[in-house]
Amino acid sequence: MSTVIYPSPIFGPVHSRRLGVSLGINLLPEDGKFCTFDCIYCECGFNEDHRPKKKLLSREQVREALEARLIDMRQNGPKPDVLTFAGNGEPTAHPQFAGIIEDTLALRDTYFPQAKVSVLSNSTFIHKPEVFDALNKIDNNILKLDTIDTDYIRLTDRPTGHYDVREIIEGMKAFKGNLIIQTMFMKGKYQGQDVDNTSDRYVLPWLETVKEIAPRQVMIYTIDRETPDHDLEKATHEELDRIGKLIKDSGIPVSVSY
Incomplete structure (x- = not known):
């Protein structure tokens, strides 16, 4: 089983395929995972x-730890390109998420004003x-939409509570372009069922929905680290390039991570 559990509240910096030198901010406990999805490809x-058995850290604890790390990085390097909310689950699940974003933006402006603030979210909140409102204030509001097929979502993203993809899509539209859509493409099987979402069956309806949402960018990627289910496979370069071209031809900027 894959067990990449991140320290809390600060980890890294790490080199992100999509974001550069990224200082991670994990708002979930350091001893486990808490997420409203239970994705079959999750590195955690x-x-x-x-x-997890430990409690969530408070807004004040997050702010103090982040400021201490930023002071150290300003003195000793490296200079971060981005401060990224990610880690052991869904960051927006933290009850003080909005206040933590306010603190992070203020600290960013003080210590590394050129750095971006990013949130990787599954969109459930x-x-x-x-x-x-908090997501509307940051630089990179990165929201997951792996497909618009409900059965595929239930099989692979495995929401743990109420999830209506049409409600999520309407919520994304409300950002009026101030978002980045992030989509995982993969192949292989899970519990004997095919999970290849690179074919037109999945890609074309997803693409039409992406055009409706009109994000400022789309990030497509494939499996890069160990997954908890070992029958999953990476999408090929050719498959990702084909999907990337469809997005680009629709007039939306796209980044492709292999």
Whole structure:
């Protein structure tokens, strides 16, 4: 089983395929995973295998730890390109997420004003006004949309609670272009079922929806690290390039990570 569990609240910096030198901010406990998805490709493993016992850190604890790390980086390097909310689950699930974003933007402006603030989210809390407003203030509001096929979502992303893809899509439209859509393309099988979402069956309806949402960018990627299910496979360069060209031809900037 894959068990990449991140320290809390600060980890890295790491080199991100999509974002550059990234200082990670993990708002979930350091001893486990808490997420409203239970993706079969998650590098942190399955939810049931890594249930946390520790409590969430407070807004103040996050701010103090982040400021200390930024002071150290300004004195000793490296200079971050981005401060990225990611880690052991869904960052917007933290009840003080909006306040933590306010603190992070203020600290960024003080220590590394050229750095971007990014959030990697599965979009399940964008219906909450305080989460929506916070995501609208950051540089890179990166929201997941792996497909618009409900059965595929249930099989691979495995939402743990209420999830209506049409509600998510409407929530994304409400950002009026101030978002980046991130999509995982992969192949292989899970519990004997095909999980290849690189064919036109999945790509073309997804692409039409992406055009409706009109994000400022789309990030497509494939498996890069160990996954909890070992029958999954990377999408090929050719498959990702084909999908990337479809997005580009629709007039939306795209980045492709192999």
